Amino acid sequence: MNKKIIRAAVAAVLALAAGFAGYAMGGNAAPVSCVNIPTQTVSAPAVGSVRVIYSLDQKQNDKEIIALIDSAKNHIYFAIYTFTIPSIADALVKAKKRGIDVRGIVDSEQSSNSYGAPITKILTEAGIPIVTEKHATGNGIMHIKAIVTDSAYAIGSYNWTKSATTINDEILEIGTDLALRQAYENVLKRLLDAYKDNNAAAGAAAPISIGTIDYTNAPAHIGEYASVRGTLIDAYTSASGTVFLDFCKSYKTCPFSGVIFADDAKKFSGLSSHEGTTVTLTGKISSYQGKAEIIISDPNQISTL
Numbered sequence: 001m002n003k004k005i006i007r008a009a010v011a012a013v014l015a016l017a018a019g020f021a022g023y024a025m026g027g028n029a030a031p032v033s034c035v036n037i038p039t040q041t042v043s044a045p046a047v048g049s050v051r052v053i054y055s056l057d058q059k060q061n062d063k064e065i066i067a068l069i070d071s072a073k074n075h076i077y078f079a080i081y082t083f084t085i086p087s088i089a090d091a092l093v094k095a096k097k098r099g100i101d102v103r104g105i106v107d108s109e110q111s112s113n114s115y116g117a118p119i120t121k122i123l124t125e126a127g128i129p130i131v132t133e134k135h136a137t138g139n140g141i142m143h144i145k146a147i148v149t150d151s152a153y154a155i156g157s158y159n160w161t162k163s164a165t166t167i168n169d170e171i172l173e174i175g176t177d178l179a180l181r182q183a184y185e186n187v188l189k190r191l192l193d194a195y196k197d198n199n200a201a202a203g204a205a206a207p208i209s210i211g212t213i214d215y216t217n218a219p220a221h222i223g224e225y226a227s228v229r230g231t232l233i234d235a236y237t238s239a240s241g242t243v244f245l246d247f248c249k250s251y252k253t254c255p256f257s258g259v260i261f262a263d264d265a266k267k268f269s270g271l272s273s274h275e276g277t278t279v280t281l282t283g284k285i286s287s288y289q290g291k292a293e294i295i296i297s298d299p300n301q302i303s304t305l
Helices: 003-025 061-070 086-097 108-112 117-125 162-166 178-194 200-204 215-221
Strands: 050-054 075-080 101-106 130-132 146-149 153-156 171-175 209-214 225-231 234-237 243-246 256-260 278-288 291-295 302-304
Touching: 050 061, 061 086, 061 146, 061 153, 061 162, 061 171, 075 086, 075 178, 086 101, 086 117, 101 108, 101 178, 108 117, 108 130, 108 200, 108 278, 117 130, 117 200, 130 200, 146 178, 153 178, 209 215, 215 225, 215 256, 215 278, 215 291
Parallel strands: 075 101, 101 130, 209 225, 256 291
Antiparallel strands: 050 171, 075 146, 146 153, 153 171, 225 278, 234 243, 243 256, 278 291, 278 302
């Protein structure tokens, strides 16, 4: 084959590959070698900028969130799964006091447990409307970690906790792209409206429990708070790191189980030592695939005889 034809074919292939790479980056993005993600700086994001931050580079993602809050001029909407950092709560309260429209969505379990309830109290006492998720099945968590202001957004895996700031591997993206900012805001506004009647302040107060029941009766109390008691047969950890507390020899036909998600499993130790003993799980009974369960995120939710 003519060498000129071969060279032309190779050049065409390379051009197509470069074009595809740009498309994969989004629209007419520059080739990968030209992409420049600024290093982390604690400041409000500049117009047209994006920062992708790895938590352990500087261990100051909390300050990045506070800078975003402090730069807001009109409104702040946020949704956060676990929120325990008082300085971020203080920044939101200060924003409220300077006339910013501050509203938030939190997870019902995380915001009402022993470490989440104090933050919920700070926010609601400052007049910040805080709502929690309310799914029809009684199941499902509010797992979003995002904040949107009138000019910027931050989203990623980062929970607003000390461990997520200084110990965990987390990603936080902070940007000002108009379309992305609006897309995230639309989602948060949708949830704020959908859950507007589910006030977090009520959940942060001690939930009203129906008392202690046998695990076989749990399916009759979906959506209620209770202490569910039974003999723990197995504390099984799945490949994904989620722990299942089983009260029957066959989990497939068991009416109830306890669930500890992988993110929370590190808080627990020695669960297998309780196998064969009477265990009580306390929390909100939800439904998953037709069976009752309690999601456990705090060791205080488990007690033994």
